Amino acid sequence: xxxxxxxxxxxxxxxxxxxxxxxxxxxxxxxxxxxxxxxxxxxxxxxxxxxxxxxxxxxxxxxxxxxxxxxxxxxxxxxxxxxxxxxxxxxxxxxxxxxxxxxxxxxxxxxxxxxxxxxxxxxxxxxxxxxxxxxxxxxxxxxxxxxxxxxxxxxxxxxxxxxxxxxxxxxxxx
Numbered sequence: 538x539x540x541x542x543x544x545x546x547x548x549x550x551x552x553x554x555x556x557x558x559x560x561x562x563x564x565x566x567x568x569x570x571x572x573x574x575x576x577x578x579x580x581x582x583x584x585x586x587x588x589x590x591x592x593x594x595x596x597x598x599x600x601x602x603x604x605x606x607x608x609x610x611x612x613x614x615x616x617x618x619x620x621x622x623x624x625x626x627x628x629x630x631x632x633x634x635x636x637x638x639x640x641x642x643x644x645x646x647x648x649x650x651x652x653x654x655x656x657x658x659x660x661x662x663x664x665x666x667x668x669x670x671x672x673x674x675x676x677x678x679x680x681x682x683x684x685x686x687x688x689x690x691x692x693x694x695x696x697x698x699x700x701x702x703x704x705x706x707x708x709x710x711x
Contacts, residue, residue, distance in 0.1 A: 570684040572638045573691045577698055579605055579630025581705075582637060585697035586626050589690070592697075595624060605629065619646040619673070622681075639690060641681035646673045 575582050583602060590597060595609035605628030613620040621644040629636045649672050 570682075570687045571640055572636060574634050574636050575694070575698060576634050577702075578633075579628050579635045581698060581701055582628050582630075582635040582694075583607075585694050585701055586628065586637065588697045589693045590624070590626075593693070595622075617648045618676070619648065620644070621646065637691075637694070639687055641686065642678065643681055644678045645676040647676050648673055 577585075583605060586607060587597070587600075590607065590609045593611070595611045597607060597609045599608040600606065607624075607626040609624045609626075611622045611624070613622070623642040623644070625640045625642075627638045629638070
């Protein structure tokens with residue numbers, strides 16, 4: 538019986554030491570929907586991406602036009618939950634085409650309100666006692682791997698590219 542208990546403790550000890558191995562997840566073969574090539578210059582694609590981001594009520598937090606980098610954020614409130622969508626775009630220009638890489642991260646936060654009021658005999662509130670205190674707690678964070686999300690975003694960017702091309706053609710005609 539002692540050997541069995543010792544063996545059981547030994548197994549639990551090694552099982553608890555198991556760690557997450559990110560290299561297996563990163564290099565696992567999965568379908569990737571977050572990039573697309575466009576037959577335009579990097580400058581036109583950058584303008585189209587910025588217009589699309591702004592037209593969907595994102596706030597641009599960081600951008601580097603020369604490096605083709607954009608970091609944008611949008612917040613949604615559902616009851617006591619805040620959902621923050623962080624969108625990162627990277628444009629890699631080539632000779633006659635450009636590749637756009639998009640990555641989206643969704644963070645969920647919950648708002649808690651704690652009542653710190655002090656009471657006498659659990660009925661009468663005491664003066665100068667506490668009040669209410671609000672705090673946010675992060676519930677979760679996940680990378681968006683939804684194919685439909687990226688396809689819709691790319692379609693909107695294609696529409697903006699078509700508008701920009703029409704504007705350029707109109708300027709050349711004049």
